[in-house]
Amino acid sequence: EVHLVQSGAEVKKPGESLKISCKGSGYSFTTSWIGWVRQMPGKGLEWMGIIYPADSDTRYSPSFQGQVTISADKSISTVYLQWSSLKASDSGMYYCARPTSGWSFEYWGQGTLVTVSS
Amino acid sequence: EIVLTQSPGTLSLSPGERATLSCRASQSISSRFLAWYHQKPGQAPRLLIYGASSRATGIPDRFSGSGSGTDFTLTISRLVPEDFAVYYCQQYGSSPYTFGQGTKLEIK
Numbered sequence: 497e498v499h500l501v502q503s504g505a506e507v508k509k510p511g512e513s514l515k516i517s518c519k520g521s522g523y524s525f526t527t528s529w530i531g532w533v534r535q536m537p538g539k540g541l542e543w544m545g546i547i548y549p550a551d552s553d554t555r556y557s558p559s560f561q562g563q564v565t566i567s568a569d570k571s572i573s574t575v576y577l578q579w580s581s582l583k584a585s586d587s588g589m590y591y592c593a594r595p596t597s598g599w600s601f602e603y604w605g606q607g608t609l610v611t612v613s614s
Numbered sequence: 615e616i617v618l619t620q621s622p623g624t625l626s627l628s629p630g631e632r633a634t635l636s637c638r639a640s641q642s643i644s645s646r647f648l649a650w651y652h653q654k655p656g657q658a659p660r661l662l663i664y665g666a667s668s669r670a671t672g673i674p675d676r677f678s679g680s681g682s683g684t685d686f687t688l689t690i691s692r693l694v695p696e697d698f699a700v701y702y703c704q705q706y707g708s709s710p711y712t713f714g715q716g717t718k719l720e721i722k
Contacts, residue, residue, distance in 0.1 A: 533659075541651075541659065541702055541713040557710035558615065597664040599706030600649035602671070604658035
């Protein structure tokens with residue numbers, strides 16, 4: 497059975513760095529893309545980017561390019577989303593998700609809530 | 615970037631009724647690469663339809679998708695209580711693989 501398990505909720509101050517994680521199991525992690533989706537409080541879904549762990553080929557939405565970094569560690573079947581300097585506007589729920597049929601996301605993590613507040 | 619516009623913003627219906635949700639793209643979506651999801655409060659989204667009309671694993675046949683080019687529709691033939699949620703379309707024909715803003719399906 498496919499599982500995507502994300503790291504726990506985070507509370508940070510503006511300007512701090514953060515790295516959240518998504519661990520995959522139950523499928524071939526290395527040869528499956530994993531994406532990240534943001535949902536700001538009370539808002540819709542935003543496609544952030546996607547990574548292929550086998551070679552770390554990464555594609556970003558222009559809206560998030562340069563704002564976040566997506567990376568992967570094949571040895572522990574984990575994908576990361578990181579910020580070097582958080583802003584209050586980065587607050588939201590972040591989901592990792594695995595596409596199966598084309599790029600539609602069939603499998604989702606449980607979400608990581610990020611709160612950035614002074 | 616392809617912009618998806620969903621309508622209506624909110625749809626108020628009763629259990630047993632038929633729901634029709636629309637998703638319009640700012641440019642043609644190649645190969646019908648359009649998906650539908652629903653999301654219930656406090657939960658992650660769930661894939662309902664991919665390839666514009668194929669049901670995902672475990673999705674009941676009261677859900678159906680149609681359309682091509684720039685106009686797509688999700689139809690729920692007979693609403694049951696667990697169908698009341700927010701519905702999103704997503705295009706994955708052209709990166710970035712954008713989502714629509716959502717349609718809230720609420721109980722009348």
